[in-house]
Amino acid sequence: MKASQFFISTLKEAPADAEVVSHQLMMRAGMIKRLGAGIYNYMPMGLRVIRKVEKIIREEMDAAGAVELLMPVVQPAELWMESGRFQAYGPELMRIKDRHGRDFIVQPTSEEAITDIARQELRSYRQLPKNFYHIQTKFRDERRPRFGLMRGREFTMKDAYSFDRDVESAGRSYDNMYAAYRKIFDRFGLQYRAVAADTGSIGGERSHEFQVIAETGEDAIVYCPTSDYAANIELAEAVALLPSRGAATQVLTKTRTQGKSTCEDVAALLSLPLAQTVKSLVLATDELDQHGSIVKTQVWLLLVRGDHDLNEVKAGKVEGLKGGFRFATVAEIEDHFGCKPGYLGPIGAKGVKVVADRTVAVMSDFVCGANEADFHLTGVNWGRDLPEPDLVADIRNVVAGDPSPDGQGVLAIQRGIEVGHVFYLGTKYSAAMNANFLDENGKPKLLEMGCYGIGVTRILGAAIEQNHDARGIIWPDSIAPFTVVICPIGADRSADVKAAADRLYGELKALGVDVLLDDRGERPGAMFADWELIGIPHRVVLGDRGLKEGQVEYQGRRDEAATKLAVGDVVGHLKGLLKL
Amino acid sequence: MKASQFFISTLKEAPADAEVVSHQLMMRAGMIKRLGAGIYNYMPMGLRVIRKVEKIIREEMDAAGAVELLMPVVQPAELWMESGRFQAYGPELMRIKDRHGRDFIVQPTSEEAITDIARQELRSYRQLPKNFYHIQTKFRDERRPRFGLMRGREFTMKDAYSFDRDVESAGRSYDNMYAAYRKIFDRFGLQYRAVAADTGSIGGERSHEFQVIAETGEDAIVYCPTSDYAANIELAEAVALLPSRGAATQVLTKTRTQGKSTCEDVAALLSLPLAQTVKSLVLATDELDQHGSIVKTQVWLLLVRGDHDLNEVKAGKVEGLKGGFRFATVAEIEDHFGCKPGYLGPIGAKGVKVVADRTVAVMSDFVCGANEADFHLTGVNWGRDLPEPDLVADIRNVVAGDPSPDGQGVLAIQRGIEVGHVFYLGTKYSAAMNANFLDENGKPKLLEMGCYGIGVTRILGAAIEQNHDARGIIWPDSIAPFTVVICPIGADRSADVKAAADRLYGELKALGVDVLLDDRGERPGAMFADWELIGIPHRVVLGDRGLKEGQVEYQGRRDEAATKLAVGDVVGHLKGLLKL
Known part of the structure; x- marks a missing residue:
């Protein structure tokens, strides 16, 4: 491609509404242009990246x-309506009526349509x-x-749906897609992690997210650097941090902690490690009658160590909380604890079910609220000072340094952007829509389904969040809008420069390299700034002076400085870099 | 591709709602599957055709x-709203509100969006x-x-928009697209015609439709077999069929024609050629005041020869009718002609503007209604029996056999399906949306625009309407879902057949041929019926008996019978046919 036949439009400044770097850089590089909110x-430069992403996906899905x-x-x-999602889906589902008043939707995903085909x-x-x-x-x-493309309204997604005869075969289909996704994400040239994820209300054990690693990511990814354990923080298992409960060594003591309602403040006041404190969280579950009125409310006290956070997804898996829970009201708390929030604890609470995190359950001599304003208890011990908890469960987020649940090392946490998801659906949709097949015995059976998504346009945002510097985007070779840019300097003044640039362009094209020749006649500074902003991974600069010495300059987008190459070596050099 | 890795689903019967052959065959061949009305x-088989159509379009547009x-x-x-089309577009425009109640549309075309980008x-x-x-x-x-895909609701279109500095440059852009469209349609391998078309309310002279020739087409295409004249019937110029008016030779006579209200009946009754009769059509134009109330109505009498039809598009270009017209009411007709419809004519009509078609204007001794029930006039002559018409204009459809307006032969008419359109828009959208550029003098000027559409999915329907037989679809090589199908017979019983089929498959794939190996193990009859229905242009059949004699069978989709080829010759034969 020659720049003069393409469309290049860069901006010095990003628009004010671009909050994240990928949005800013895509706008500045002329890759996208806002038509409406989300x-x-x-634009042509962005579409080239999308097409390359799609091509990789298509090749691996076909394979x-x-x-x-x-x-x-x-x-x-x-x-x-058959699947129930017309009602259940929130306002994210765009609903339309046609000229005859019939209801339609603009698809956010295609489980229903594919299940209709399958049945x-x-x-x-x-x-x-x-x-x-x-x-x-x-x-x-x-x-x-x-x-930008990270949380837009209209976007491009690849969604795949597998249909199997039984759970075992569905598992193989899942594994097959998982392996294909590995190949796809490897080919994107992005740092990513496939992490086990929560399966939510559908249940089952099979769900993995493909997360592109980026400091700005919305998701916390837990992994073990010395094993292949990786999970979304919602799912990552937190083990007890002590092998077993130590014996009580302190006397239960009520201590004045006026105005100190957080574990941090109490630990500081008492000069104790935060890890010796226990945090109290009060939840409530409502039992409803057939009209939806509350007939009974149960209050729950969940205990996590002072330096830990409650994991609500995990809490939702505790027996008794599975049907859904809410945080208790202040009135409910006062009713059951005789105390306002801030000084709550398990001792003396009435009519409350106590759920201790695995670590809390093995703590001894711990500190917790005294259920009296401005007082905490120290030297608290299970069994001696209060009954054993009603339930012990994993209800906290893991933290970096926790033991890996596979016993193979210590957990680390990094941020990620979810761009892919493989999910075992089971018979959720086939049951709702009566999608049967006949088995070997001629008996109807529900199709076992899996779904597999990749956010095509989101990949662009994630790739940039991961790969950029002060000058702009740094595309991996495989999805760059152009792989190589040739920048001739003064081609309008020098026939030699023009001829050398045209020759190199022809040679690279003949090799199948996606090369752009910048024939716009821009000044070198503007030209380099454009291509660094746009993020072309390989740049060759040809100038009159260099050519007189038989030299051109090569610079990789991540290189600190240019490398001088003999004119005759540049194609070979690029062939090596591009593995041609 | 191997059939076992693909998805093939054919039907013996088309669904009842499939009215046209392309719809029936696409449903039966498993190319499309109905999700809702239109x-x-x-489906996978149809998508392959769409992708090939898109690839050809893309390559030629890029070129x-x-x-x-x-x-x-x-x-x-x-x-x-800026362009005015939110109001002006009929109920075909799908309008939606988002969750915040803001108005959106599902695009039927993109003039507004591209003009927004351009400005x-x-x-x-x-x-x-x-x-x-x-x-x-x-x-x-x-x-x-x-x-089916001929008049669906959701469809795929390629739409291009050109932006130029002036009318002359816009003309070059138009010519460039016209030439690209020629290449695209040539590559589709379809019989087509580029015909001049009416530009409607936008005006200007530049509009061509690309019509795929098919007997079932909705459009009538006029062309001259001995020149390159071609136009949509709405536009095709009808010349006067006589060089000049002959002298009057008959006496004006009132003749009883009881119950004969059509030209055909009158000509038969009087034993005169239909071409001697004149048909009267009565229109009306209303002058409105600022409140939209009618303040004045003008009645018009349009005269075409008895064997000709009024062309309403052309009538709409007559001075005085340009602002829109309607057919007159019976009351208006009785008022101005003193007679009910059926026996109307120009003589004695009061307060009526008479527009004669070019041919009518040079007729002599003609027959027309007498403005008296059950009577016609014969031997009518302009000037002698009635004044010259107020206006003479081309207001009729051409008929086969008319002289070509370029003087190079005689016109023929065929049916076509419009699948492409190139159109000079001028400043319609740039003016409405204030899309300016700065010229050499730094002065703002409106962008001159053209738009260029191809109905991607419609191409499939049109191609099938043109190319099918009793057994199914006959795809041109360039857009067939697969170019070659290999049908091994009894590959499950014969290792030789399997090996030969695999070898041929491998060789053709290595040559870049889009080949499908039918490894489903179907019986020959079912297998052949499928591929003839689906319309694969080239078929190679391998069987045990033939292979023992070193032979395979080749059959082109249009061939009456198979040709025996030596095993070693089949690749060479296909290379020849596919021009590899």
């Missing part, structure tokens, strides 16, 4: 035996397993679209 | 210097000309979606 034009089709953007609401097309066990995918425009009417 | 899933981007499906209504990005004459295109999902909420 709705972007993909994994998935078959591409294309389901509509606008879908009849009937299917979504018509996959009639026999002989046709299974089958995996269909499409790469299609999606729409989610986010309440607050932001961060 | 909304289809593109023509157009730059690809991608504009959103869901667009803010504000832009459409921000194309600021200087130095950036012009520029042509942007995208291939994107469109939605038009047709009142009565039908004919």
